[in-house]
Amino acid sequence: MRFSIKSPHLRALLWPGLLGLSLSACSSLSSLAGESFTLEGELPANFSLKAQAHYGVANGCDGRSQAKSFESGFQSDPQQYRFTIPVSYREGLCEMRLARVGLFIHGRYGDKDWQQTYDNGDLVIVDKLPEGAPTFQSNGTLTKQAECSWLFKLSTAKSRFGQIDKILTCKNAGAHLVHTELSNKVVSLSFRESADERPYMNGFWLKTTIGWKPCTGRWGTELEELCTEPPQxxxxxMNGRACTVYPNCTE
Known part of the structure; x- marks a missing residue:
């Protein structure tokens, strides 16, 4: 049944109330916005961190998964980073819930484009913590430290064949987080760069008192090979110089 309000005096009385109800409904739709946690910590010089937060639909509406990215950028000195990451929010009528946060730890060891690489980490969102996983302290902070190391080898790329190439590997770069306990908490994840570099392949370089020396002789190729006895x-x-030992280049 339809009806209309013909009296202008009655319309004047009813419209403010109807408008108030409409604004109240709009306000309730956005009420879930603002639930977030903080991801922060320290990065070594020439490191950058990108956090990619992935969200899924939590209330059964017809929506798509989404992602939000946060990035620190490179600095030539050690730096502090701080990201405010939503735990849940509204997208129209859809309730979006944090599913996981992928971490991309970038490091650079030179000024050329190919002298940058990265390793991965992960903040895993769970309903229950795995046995032995660290929990938030009484002050609402979960503190962890990751250690990143450089692995060196001789490049096989045609454009830089025989030059020192490095691969980044980071341990402990992640955490398990309970979704219902995450809002307004702080995850403090700092990264430390190890001074101890080592070869990417075991047995292909020989460690001496003056540094690492790449072996050859078994197959006679131009690449590093498994060390023989006696070693060759x-x-x-490295940096445009002909070298015999890493990292000092000359003996």
Whole structure:
């Protein structure tokens, strides 16, 4: 049944109330916005962190999963980073809930584009913590430290064949987080760069008192090879120089 309000005096009395109800409904739709947690910590010089938060639909509406990215950028000195990451929010009528946060730890060891690489970490959102997983302290902070190391090898790329190439590997770069306990909490995840570099392949470089020397001789190739007895060594290129030992180049 339809009806209309013909009296202008009655319309004047009813419209403010109807408008108030409408604004109240709009306000309730956005009430879930603002639930968040803080991801913060320290990065070594020439490191950058990108956090990619992934969200799924939590209330059965016809919506798609989404992602939000946060990035610190590179700095030549150690830096502090701080990201405020939503735990849940509204997208129209859809209730979006945090599913996980992928971490991309970038490091650079030179000024060329190929002298950058990265390793991954992960903040896993769970309903219950795995046995032994650390929990939030009484002050609402979960503190962890990741250690990143450089692995070196001789490049096989044609454009830089025989030059020192590095791979980044980071341990302990992540955490398990309970979704219902995450709002307004702080995850403090700092990264430390190890000074101890080591070869990417075991047995292909020989450690001496003056540094690491790449072996050759078993197959006679131009790449580093498994060390023989007695060992034979080859030269390599680093920063435009012909070198015999890493990292000091010359003996």
């Amino acid at each position: 060594f080859k030269t390599f290129e």
